Amino acid sequence: MSDTDLPSLVKKKDHLGVLRYIRTHKLREPDLVIEHGKALLGPELTKNKPTSNPVLSIILPISSALDESEWLAALEQLCLASIDVHDDELASTCLSRIKTAVSPDSARVRWLLGRCLESSGDLAGADEVYEGLLKDNPANGMALKRKYAILRSQPGKELETREALNKYLELNSGDAAGWAELGDLCHDMGDYRAATYAYEEVVLASPLNSAAHCKLGELYATVGGRSNLKLARKHLAQSLELDPRNMRALFALVAAAGAYLDECSKAGKSKREAEEDDVEVAKELVKFGAEKLIKAYQGKGRMAKLIEIVMKDQTGSL
Incomplete structure (x- = not known):
């Protein structure tokens, strides 16, 4: 087993390595992300530590020895994992921390806000956020996907859902x-x-x-x-x-x-001859x-007998 596979990283409690591995391989492991994200970023995500950068001095968490980009990537990952397990409080905390480092008007922060609103059940609010993103950039694939997901979750909106997905596929x-x-x-x-x-x-x-x-x-x-x-x-x-x-x-x-x-068998003679x-x-x-199915179900009791009867009926007139 490689030292860089996920079980090894988990065993070594390499919290940063676990998060990087999950991001790189695009895995959906919310419980692991939350466990190692909290361990990496500190149990109290609202506390700060001083740093040489006067702007970041009010941002970086106590337990972090990460640079800004790595810290933000881990926070976003933790935010999305929290949404996955419906921990709206943790998701909101992560989003608030991200906003202190990145402009609230950035497309990525607004998209995360939309995801948090979706998770809390405010679909109208989330849709408004995505509409704003699409107004700024009609080709924003992430916003198009989320608009589709919102519509897909609502009964009776099949036509609107299909239209939203078609818009996404036109660009992707x-x-x-x-x-x-x-x-x-x-x-x-x-x-x-x-x-x-x-x-x-x-x-x-x-x-x-x-x-x-x-x-x-x-x-x-x-x-x-x-x-x-x-x-x-x-x-x-x-x-x-x-x-x-x-x-x-x-x-x-x-x-x-x-x-x-x-x-x-229902077609005319000329058509039957053409498709002989x-x-x-x-x-x-x-x-x-029929032969493969009968063989596959041999020894499976009543199912084997049923398959044999059905397949013999299929092949009986051949």
């Missing part, structure tokens, strides 16, 4: 997580075609993400139609290639290939998936 088109969020939102609203578009963007950004291919395949299968069902099985097969243990993708592949065969090769591929995929 490479954010795969944002596209996934839009895909899930469109799915919840029943707009499956828009959801497939969003997840296509996710797959473009993360082509080796098995779960993303699986979700996209399921969405294409939900939209339906022969062309979409072929796309569904393509992405579900890719999901399984990336993660052969993905049972969800395996079930979905059998279902999508079976649905494609049903669609083809794809029909054979679909049949083989159903057989393949």
Whole structure:
């Protein structure tokens, strides 16, 4: 185990190292941040110590041997961790301390204020702060994200929520997580075609993400139609290639290939003949998936029997 991994830093009580590691690796560990942040900055964050800089002499905490930038980074980290665990008092204390070192009019301080207002339940106040930030800079991605989050938390505002997320993605088109969020939102609203578009963007950004291919395949299968069902099985097969243990993708592949065969059986003779090769591929995929699922559930009691019955029903007419 490396001396610079998180467990080693925690064991050594390297408070500054722990905070740096969590920031660098973008981890969400609020309890660790609070524990080591308090230990680093001092249990009484309101006390001060003298320093050679007359401005900073009223700012830096007793226990700190940090330079100003490191101290501010630790305070902000502690503030956000406090918001995560709903410790509004500690978050407010951290924000007050930051304001003594940084102009309250700075974009970062105003954004932290908005986060604190959100945490305390003042959504209108937080939204006003973010609107002010966007007035100053319409491309402020952090403010756009928080406006979306506020709307997402309120029932009955699905259209406004979608509009807010679209505004964010117009300026941050490479954010795969944002596209996934839009895909899930469109799915919840029943707009499956828009959801497939969003997840296509996710797959473009993360082509080796098995779960993303699986979700996209399921969405294409939900939209339906022969062309979409072929796309569904393509992405579900890719999901399984990336993660052969993905049972969800395996079930979905059998279902999508079976649905494609049903669609083809209803089509006219000329269309069936045109898709003859794809029909054979679909049949083989159903057989393949059924065999894998039966094998995967062997020895699992009643579930094994149920899977066997369902899969035999799927392959019985092939």
